[in-house]
Amino acid sequence: MAEGPGNQGHGGESLLYLTDEQLRQGIEAMFFAYRAFTADPDRILQGNGYGRAHHRAIHFINIQPGTTVNNLLSILGVTKQSLNRVLRTLVEDGLVESRVGRMDKRERHLYLTEAGAALEHQLSDAQRARMRAAYRQAGPEAVTGFRRVLEAMMDPEMHRHFSGLREARS
Amino acid sequence: MAEGPGNQGHGGESLLYLTDEQLRQGIEAMFFAYRAFTADPDRILQGNGYGRAHHRAIHFINIQPGTTVNNLLSILGVTKQSLNRVLRTLVEDGLVESRVGRMDKRERHLYLTEAGAALEHQLSDAQRARMRAAYRQAGPEAVTGFRRVLEAMMDPEMHRHFSGLREARS
DNA sequence: TTGGAATGTCAACAACGCTGACTTAAAGTG
DNA sequence: CACTTTAAGTCAGCGTTGTTGACATTCCAA
Numbered sequence: 001m002a003e004g005p006g007n008q009g010h011g012g013e014s015l016l017y018l019t020d021e022q023l024r025q026g027i028e029a030m031f032f033a034y035r036a037f038t039a040d041p042d043r044i045l046q047g048n049g050y051g052r053a054h055h056r057a058i059h060f061i062n063i064q065p066g067t068t069v070n071n072l073l074s075i076l077g078v079t080k081q082s083l084n085r086v087l088r089t090l091v092e093d094g095l096v097e098s099r100v101g102r103m104d105k106r107e108r109h110l111y112l113t114e115a116g117a118a119l120e121h122q123l124s125d126a127q128r129a130r131m132r133a134a135y136r137q138a139g140p141e142a143v144t145g146f147r148r149v150l151e152a153m154m155d156p157e158m159h160r161h162f163s164g165l166r167e168a169r170s
Numbered sequence: 171m172a173e174g175p176g177n178q179g180h181g182g183e184s185l186l187y188l189t190d191e192q193l194r195q196g197i198e199a200m201f202f203a204y205r206a207f208t209a210d211p212d213r214i215l216q217g218n219g220y221g222r223a224h225h226r227a228i229h230f231i232n233i234q235p236g237t238t239v240n241n242l243l244s245i246l247g248v249t250k251q252s253l254n255r256v257l258r259t260l261v262e263d264g265l266v267e268s269r270v271g272r273m274d275k276r277e278r279h280l281y282l283t284e285a286g287a288a289l290e291h292q293l294s295d296a297q298r299a300r301m302r303a304a305y306r307q308a309g310p311e312a313v314t315g316f317r318r319v320l321e322a323m324m325d326p327e328m329h330r331h332f333s334g335l336r337e338a339r340s
Numbered sequence: 341t342t343g344g345a346a347t348g349t350c351a352a353c354a355a356c357g358c359t360g361a362c363t364t365a366a367a368g369t370g
Numbered sequence: 371c372a373c374t375t376t377a378a379g380t381c382a383g384c385g386t387t388g389t390t391g392a393c394a395t396t397c398c399a400a
Binding site: 238239240250251254258271274275276277278 | 376377378379380381
């Protein structure tokens with residue numbers, strides 16, 4: 001089974017032999033876990049004409065109310081045309097409000113309406129429930145490691161946008 | 171928010187207060203990390219007319235040579251029409267070979283050709299490199315926790331298909 | 341004031357999910 | 371053998387969400 005060097009005990013020291021098999025399992029785990037991770041929101045959104053892209057937009061508008069389209073663009077890493085299609089439907093449906101900037105009238109500042117906030121809650125509740133269950137099952141130490149690996153995996157560019165950076169240092 | 175008493179202890183002990191903010195950061199970390207995680211293969215595949223779906227098919231055919239279409243279907247969790255579209259192009263392009271089953275002639279057993287294996291290598295090398303770097307940066311303890319949380323997050327259905335199950339139980 | 345950069349919008353296309361209906365071939369079962 | 375089920379493949383069509391290209395508006399600086 002390619003057990004390899006049977007360490008990874010708990011030392012924290014050194015070596016860190018990483019066999020291809022171990023890495024492959026990590027890759028596969030990411031695939032299966034991410035599928036499960038997005039399953040609940042996908043289910044909620046399907047049928048309403050919304051999808052994962054709408055979820056992402058709603059999520060980040062909720063976190064940074066008043067963010068501009070351009071800022072959202074750099075966070076989501078898609079083209080403005082792609083984002084615009086999503087934003088247009090959200091605005092039309094009254095979930096997002098788009099206000100012209102006071103300083104710079106080219107900018108549009110985005111806010112969730114009450115209806116938008118309600119949907120956001122529904123979505124994030126479902127996702128948090130799964131995350132909470134996984135965290136509970138895995139234990140607090142595992143959670144720390146989980147977060148650490150994910151952060152190391154992000155592109156440095158994107159890591160800037162990650163909001164879990166508060167107490168990271170100290 | 172129904173925060174309630176912080177534990178319905180099923181594991182038994184353990185506080186494990188999980189604030190919404192902590193959970194939200196985990197959710198966001200998954201989003202950013204997964205994006206980075208798929209970025210390298212996506213870059214390699216783009217332009218060849220292939221995409222993430224082709225990558226997934228190639229990955230699992232490589233791991234289970236001779237797997238049937240039906241088995242692949244249940245692993246990937248897509249419809250046969252969706253998978254067939256991908257498989258057809260891979261067979262046409264000579265990356266995958268489809269052999270009629272000897273026992274059951276209805277089945278088609280799938281194998282990577284040399285060209286397919288070469289592409290698989292290219293893809294998994296890129297992905298392993300990123301995974302290895304993240305593992306190294308995070309440390310061995312973190313890796314264990316990472317794996318533990320991801321496994322807890324999977325749907326039980328899908329967890330059956332996860333190949334990293336050898337020594338898990340002790 | 342004029343030209344360039346930034347911001348946002350519209351149109352069209354590709355990848356890849358989906359449903360539904362259908363065919364072919366082989367296996368299983370009375 | 372007739373009947374049903376299973377495995378695989380196909381066709382047609384649609385929805386979400388990426389992409390590029392073209393274009394309008396706004397700001398700012400030469």
